[in-house]
Amino acid sequence: PPRPKAASVLPGTLGVATADDRTMLQFRSLLHRHLARPEAAHFSYGDPQGSAGLRAEIAAYLRSARGVRCEAGQILLTSGTQQALDLVIRATLAPGDPVWIEDPGYPGARAVMEGAGLQLVGVPVDAEGLEVALGEQRAPGARAAYVTPSHQFPLGVTLSMRRRLALIDWARRAGAWILEDDYDSEFRHAGPPLAAMQGMDAAGRVIYIGTFSKAxxxxxxxxxxxxxxxLLGPVLRLRSRTDRSPPTLAEGALADFLRxxxxxxxLRxxxxxxxxxxxxxxxxxxxxPLTVEPPDQGLHLIAGLPEGMEDTALVPRAAEAGLGVRALSSMCLGPARQGLVVGFSGFAPEVLESAARRFARSLA
Structure with a gap:
């Protein structure tokens, strides 16, 4: 049977699932396998780091697909990117610590950092990604930098090689941490996925974060x-105090799904x-009258606006036309950039095109 869609989720909304009916049937079969022959792990509190089996499968995948240098013992399973960021930040940083954050950037990361009392230092993003030299000018002693180097959110640019090397060199000299959020690298539409920055880091300053929510x-x-x-010990101790372990049933099914x-x-x-x-x-x-270019990677795009139009005013107009969009300006720390952030995962092409066409024509 077809997967149900929430009536309130408009086409274009960010973060809608990519799983199809075949994937869901396979996952259901794997869950049934584990329920039919349940392991002892399901009946007691598990490892706060997550099951060894799933961590081994993730490590193998990251080494082959993303160029990440890791073993299963370095991996902590979480409920998603937000929990990973929250645990890492609370275990490694203190209130008042300055942290570089991309501007514009991911609102979820900003919320975690503000909640932890960190001093956010917005660093502009250009065609090569985070402007590392500007970050050093504004806060050379920052304790961490949060980046989305493979596909910057929301602008979609890739952090250039020279900037990656400069960022790693700064972190080594400053004794700072780099939080690499690799949220949708599986979806590269032209060529293979770009290698993760973590694999370039010989000094051990990069914390690599990923999720199955998008894939x-x-x-x-x-x-x-x-x-x-x-960092493994401090983060694990914090996780043990707040959330004893990940869900063992889902872990087992996902490990089989990967294996x-x-x-x-x-993914194909x-x-x-x-x-x-x-x-x-x-x-x-x-x-x-919108300016749009198809991105080479990811699950969203930026629509540029004609002069004089404000993105925040267009969000409700898009919703009236049946299209879910976010205002680019709402993701800025410094001077507001104008544009609309629109997703394209989880909806049929004809549904997206119809809603987008209604909205675009309403602006003419």
Whole structure:
């Protein structure tokens, strides 16, 4: 049967699942396998680091697909990117510590850092990604930097090689941590996924964070952090006090999903669907005065606005046309940039194109 869609989720909304019916049937079968022959781990509190089996499968995947240098013992399973960020920040930083954050940037990371009482230092993003030299000018003694180097959120640019090397060199000299959020690197539409920055870091200053929410579905609630050895103990102790362990039933099914090749097959199908959806969304948005280019990676795009239009005013107009968008200006710390952030995962191409075309024509 087709997967249900929440009536309140408009086409274009960010973060909608990419899993298709085949993926869901396979995952249901794997869950049934573990329920039919339940392991003892399901009946007692588990390892706060997460099951060894799933951590081994994730480590193997990250080494081959992302160029991450890691072993299963470095991986902490979490409920997603937000929990990983929260645990790492609270275990390694103190209120008042200055932290670089991309500007514009991911609102979820900003919320975690503000909640921890950190001093946010917005660092502008240009065509090469985070402007590392400006970060050093504004806060050379920052204790950490949060970046999305493979596909910057929300602008979609890639951190250049020279900037990656400069950032790693700064972190080594400053004794700072780099929080690398690799949230949707599986979805590269032109060529293979870009290698993670963590694999370039010989000094052990990069904390690599990933999630299955984008590649599979958010309801799975499984993400992970690859921790440098000195951080493993402090982060695990904090996790043990707040959340005893990840869900063992879902861990077992996901480990099998990875081990048996279902995840790789799912990604091949998902990339084809997402690319078709991207092209349909672009075609629909181009029916009006918006400036749109199809991105080479990821699950969202930026629509540029004509002079004089304000993105915050267009959000409700898009909703009236049946399209879910976010205002780019709401993701800025410094001077507001204008634009609309629109997702293209989880919806049929014709649905996205129709909604985008209605909205774009309403602006003409």
């Amino acid at each position: 599979l579905f958010p309801g799975l609630r499984i993400g992970y952090a690859v921790l440098p050895e000195p 048996e090749g279902h995840f790789a097959a799912h 199908r998902a990339r084809r669907r997402v690319k078709a959806a991207r092209d349909a969304l672009v075609a629909g948005l181009r029916a009006g």
